[in-house]
Amino acid sequence: MASRSFSEEDLSCPVCCDIFINPVLLPCSHSVCSVCIQRFWNNKRFKECPVCRGRSSNDCPPLNLALRNLCESFLQEKRSSSGDETVCSVHNDKLKLFCLDDQQPVCLVCRDSRKHSKHRFCPIDEAAMDNKEILKASLEDLQEELRISVNHGQYLCETAEDIKFHAHYTETLIKQEFEKLHQFLRNEEAFRITAVREEEEQRNQMMEEKIEETTKQISSLTNIIRDIEQQMKAEDVSFLQNFKATLQRAQYSLPDPVLSPSVMITFTDHLTNLKLSVLQKMQDNAGETSDFSINNSCSLFDEWHLGTGPVNHLTTSHERDKNEGRV
Structure with missing residues (x-):
């Protein structure tokens, strides 16, 4: 590239002696860093060139774009060719100092340049040691934050497992309670049926007895009717001789065949206040059933909190961290 034909001295500002930064072109054809020329003019009565003292009427001289591009190319090639981070990219000198104001390593030439005028410096090793101590404290804080975050994440995971267990256990208890209610209703249904x-069996037995009695009455009436019909067909003398006995048999009367209402099965005997009576029984039994379930639940949760239950593995690590003051 074209920059290789120029030396660092050719590309250095006559004021700061560093590689040009945004060089401006003066009327006398000399170039100076834009910042350097403004500083130089601040102390002068006339705007003159720091090299030849030629005067300039332009307060803002134009940028020397060609020279600026050349300087940038030169610095880029210098950085890539050196490949050493311990060498100053501007002066190609070893970085031995640390600028406390700009917070960057510099060489001895940088220290004496105007860019670092009135800045504070310290040796590289001291600056590195001090900054490592600062970074070490920050690193320890970050590690502590990481430990707390890890413990908190573990606690959240364990809490999620606890929620899952409690939900499953509660669901199991609900099913058990409703199974007891279902069984109670099935038992009550079977009892009432x-x-x-x-x-029904008692009423049927009563009906069988009445049917048998009625059958006998029908047979007796049939025989009486048949005998009376035969007497009416007999000779007059024979009819009159048996008339009195036949008349007595003809006056035979049967009991009222109408069934008594007490014989029938009534719905009201079995259905009146059915729901109310069943609910009352359920309420009477609910105390013992609920107390039993609650006692079982409390016993299981007591074991869990004491670390002796089947779910101890869900909380052991969290409780241990809590006891050790990690959470």
């Missing part, structure tokens, strides 16, 4: 069937 059995009562209806027992009453």
